[in-house]
Amino acid sequence: MHRPLQVLGYLMLAIVLRFVLHKLIARFTQRTASESARGPLLLRPLRDRAPATLKSSILAERRRQRAKTIGSVLESGVSVVILAWFVLSVLDVIGINVTPFIASAGIVGVALGFGAQNLVRDFLSGIFMLLEDQYGVGDIVDLGEATGTVESVGLRVTTVRDINGTVWYCRNGEVLRVGNMSQGFAVAVLDLPVAHTANLDEACAVAERATLAVVASGDFEDDLLGAPEMLGVNAVSADTVTIRITVKTRPGRQWAVQRRVHREILQAFDDAGVKAPYPQGRQGGMQSDMTV
Known part of the structure; x- marks a missing residue:
């Protein structure tokens, strides 16, 4: 019993x-x-x-x-x-x-x-x-094959939506490395190509002034975490000299800052007469040779 x-x-x-x-x-x-x-x-x-x-x-x-x-x-x-x-x-x-x-x-x-x-x-x-x-919901991550914004996180699968709107279902066991662009801070990196014949000192000064003008405008007051840093010549190729300038920003805001600064620098280069790496005349000549 x-x-x-x-x-x-x-x-x-x-x-x-x-x-x-x-x-x-x-x-x-x-x-x-x-x-x-x-x-x-x-x-x-x-x-x-x-x-x-x-x-x-x-x-x-x-x-x-x-x-x-x-x-x-x-x-x-x-x-x-x-x-x-x-x-x-x-x-x-x-x-x-x-x-x-x-x-x-x-x-x-x-x-x-x-x-x-x-x-x-x-x-x-x-x-x-x-x-x-x-990483978590709202983070912008690079999981290798998939890059985008995390929409959900589970024990077996992480869901990521890329910039084209495609939803990727990533198995957690297959994620070998994670690049998280939403933690700590971010850096807007601007690589500016100019011609070999351009005055590099002037090009650097013009680019830096244009970047500082964007900072002074106050449009990105809450997004910027530091002053722009002109790194100078970053690369040299057969046709191009590349100037690099960086701006420290809040996570996820580096692309918006990058697009705005690129636009302002392009306008400043046109106003200052800084030569582009591929002049219009050369392109026309190449096209004429190809046509012949």
Whole structure:
């Protein structure tokens, strides 16, 4: 009579233990940024690399997805451990030797590990990626074959939308390196080609003045993190001398700054008479020779 009571007691204990632990996990993962500026409690001990320029809604969604995914892993782990403990305890109460079952479970685990190693690799990579916060919703990343904005992050797959609107589903286990363009700061790099016959000192001065004019306009006041840096001649080819100038910006804003500065420098070069590497006359001559 005592054996059914023991089994019932183990069952009740397993149910209560699972319920309590799942509630605790939910308590630590379901606090959103709207409830606390610091985000879910589960993420507070972990490093958060989210850029400060993200909108509050995107930042909240990023933290919610990260906490939800980690929480689901914890809940699944708790359920598996409690179920295994309950089954082994019941078998022991009934009087069945559990040692062969443990050995068989080990063999089955090894077989599943070999058979589903790609799936296991995806999940393990996803877990470490989430814990380290390598990227999240709203980040602009380069994952090798796919480059674009992260739309969702899961344990097995990361979804990225590129500049053409194409959605890429990237398996986490196949991501060998991540280039994140939304962390810390960014640099707008401008490579300016001029002709060999151009006055390089004048070209550098004109480009720097045009860049400083963009900075002084105030259009990118919140995006710029430092003064422009003229690096001078960066490369020389048979037809072109390339001048490089850089501007430190907030993450994700380097392209907007780059486009505006390029436009202003082009106009300044035209006004100052800085020669382009391919004069119109030469192009016309080449076209005439080809026509003949």
